[in-house]
Amino acid sequence: MAQKLNKKPVTGMKDILPAEMQVRDYVIGVITDTYREFGFSHMETPCMESIGNLCSKQGGENEKLIFKVMKRGEKLNVAEAQTEADVVDFGMRYDLTLPLARYYSNNSANLPMPFKALQMGNVWRADRPQRGRFRQFMQCDIDILGDPTNLAEIELISATTTVLGRLGFKDFTVCFNDRQILKAMAAYSGFAEADYDEIFIILDKMDKIGLDGVESELKENGYAAESVEKYLGMFRDMETVEDTLGYLAEKLAGVLPAGLAESIDKILSSVRACAEAQYNLVFDPTLVRGMSYYTGSIFEIKMAELGCSVGGGGRYDEMIGRFTGQKTPACGFSIGFERIITILMEKNFTVPGEREKVAFLMEKDMCTEGTVFVFGEARKARAEGKQVLVAQMNKNKKFQKEQLMKDGYNVFREFYNDSWNK
């Protein structure tokens, strides 16, 4: 029976200690309350999906990272199996977007229209384990399904930035762009449509390699110098122009879809005017976002202090239709839950409104009457909003108190057999 057991969590996943858990619970509370205020409904899907759905080419690179779940019972015959398909039927979800699409197609008859969804849940990716990146982590997404208008974008950005503000973040930047801007700029420059994806991947490196870097990489990849110069020319112009959106609207007149610049302007103005948090919302024509499923607006939250993104999203009007068979406009915003927790933990964030912690220490072998008395006192203190620990007094009471103080217990009451009722 005394078989050797493994004390460590499985590779790449982590145990969460109480101090972090308290911060996580607080953040989840702020998220839930705020998104509810904005009319989002919390919903949930199972953590597993059928392997066919997960491998349907909507997850990009993430599909390579699926934790696959084995068939069970008679359906499983390992010895005779030749390929993965013979032994696997389910997989762990790698994001919350594909499950949302499936959920919506399965339940739309019972959902409001538009459906404003809030999801918070773990996802799993069999990435190479590395510091600060885990193979099980929480995602937190809001999505609006069935709203083709830019009210969806306004709500999503307002709600998400309000959450961040309420968590104490400020001076962050939300970058906003639209895939149609990206495409119009490429079209105007004379690039072939088939090349757009590659061009955008190079453009996406702007942060790291700068305008000149993008220019040389495009040229190295064999794109016509004329196109590259026309393309880069616009980005160079915009470095000095105040109203970049206006500049592009004029420059790309005839190439840009009608009303797009006005729509973007309305989104930016409305969100800015009603902002609760202190932050910047900027139009950023260099913003690309990787996922191929985006069809319109795209956005991303950047925090200067981190040099990385703490959230992003965009419009993906084509994805839901693959399940439902009928086109359903969709737009979503995901916040980097784990990154936010990491930042708060590094800042030694204190959860507001924590209860006072009181420890009641009882002498060993307290009589029944005394025990009843002590638990009655504990009940009263708890009713007053205190967190009460009832424990037996150790022989080394001083050490015991020191340990409890480390855990936040600063008030002590002691109860003895001969004096509990005095």
Next chain:
Amino acid sequence: MAQKLNKKPVTGMKDILPAEMQVRDYVIGVITDTYREFGFSHMETPCMESIGNLCSKQGGENEKLIFKVMKRGEKLNVAEAQTEADVVDFGMRYDLTLPLARYYSNNSANLPMPFKALQMGNVWRADRPQRGRFRQFMQCDIDILGDPTNLAEIELISATTTVLGRLGFKDFTVCFNDRQILKAMAAYSGFAEADYDEIFIILDKMDKIGLDGVESELKENGYAAESVEKYLGMFRDMETVEDTLGYLAEKLAGVLPAGLAESIDKILSSVRACAEAQYNLVFDPTLVRGMSYYTGSIFEIKMAELGCSVGGGGRYDEMIGRFTGQKTPACGFSIGFERIITILMEKNFTVPGEREKVAFLMEKDMCTEGTVFVFGEARKARAEGKQVLVAQMNKNKKFQKEQLMKDGYNVFREFYNDSWNK
């Protein structure tokens, strides 16, 4: 690309609709707050554990129901694999107790002593799918590790019944027994220790087959008539005795461990005296509880209206030691989270303190100024504690409002291009 996708969740798991999710969130809130008040710390482990830990014979029948996770990358060779061990390295947890034992052994240096743990999380069991039973479901456990005294039992039962009371449950019954009572009764009757487990399994059917049924089944299984009669005689006596615990203390004097009856009496008296909820706590010498890891007290919550258990637990002083190598007393109480949700949903439970729901409907193509105005109004209403939906007004406004009313929106404001500022 137009590959056929599966709309349904995987067999035996379910999508959770917003109405249920709201109840779940509320219940989770009450649980978290109440257990915190009692000094429990929320903690979390990954949903996967190494397959060796999961199959270490502590999970009983549940080990047959593990969802197993495939190895990845180079470690996986399906074509050459002969057995499951060749292709599996992880598994989904089937309960929260085994992960807790691993967690404690991994982190005890950073945990308070005693450690009062709260866990809420999904577990997975590949059970035959059936109505109302799912293959992914939430468990909610509290455990006290490192406390050998009966203060642990008092805290666990008080905290759990307080949660149930705050969720509106009353007149339920908590049955209390101790494995040592079970053993002493069997020893007193002259049964061999090797037969105890089988005898208790038969005793456990008392609810269904009654005293006579238990008697005949014991006899059919070949137990000595004398022992069976001595054994059943005690249960028969106790049907008319008021103080069953006192009866057994006297009857089993010399067989019962010293101080056990007094300890049980102290637990029952203390919990009863400080009860916040209205319920009964009874000593029930017929209570068995299946899991073999229990070593002392055992308890179970019964609701007459359901005829089934909505929670249970007990002391398991031997399990943690298998990981840590040193004996760690442990006692836990698990509430049937999913069952509680089912009951509340069937009762049409309304979550208290819900926000007023207001829908703002905007005419199509509202100008930027008007849009800014409307979102400003939404911000104000949200700040007043209202849940606000901002949506474009449909052509069929009447139908739109009817749909919104189904979703709880009873107050509407309409905004038109030509009059938003009037």
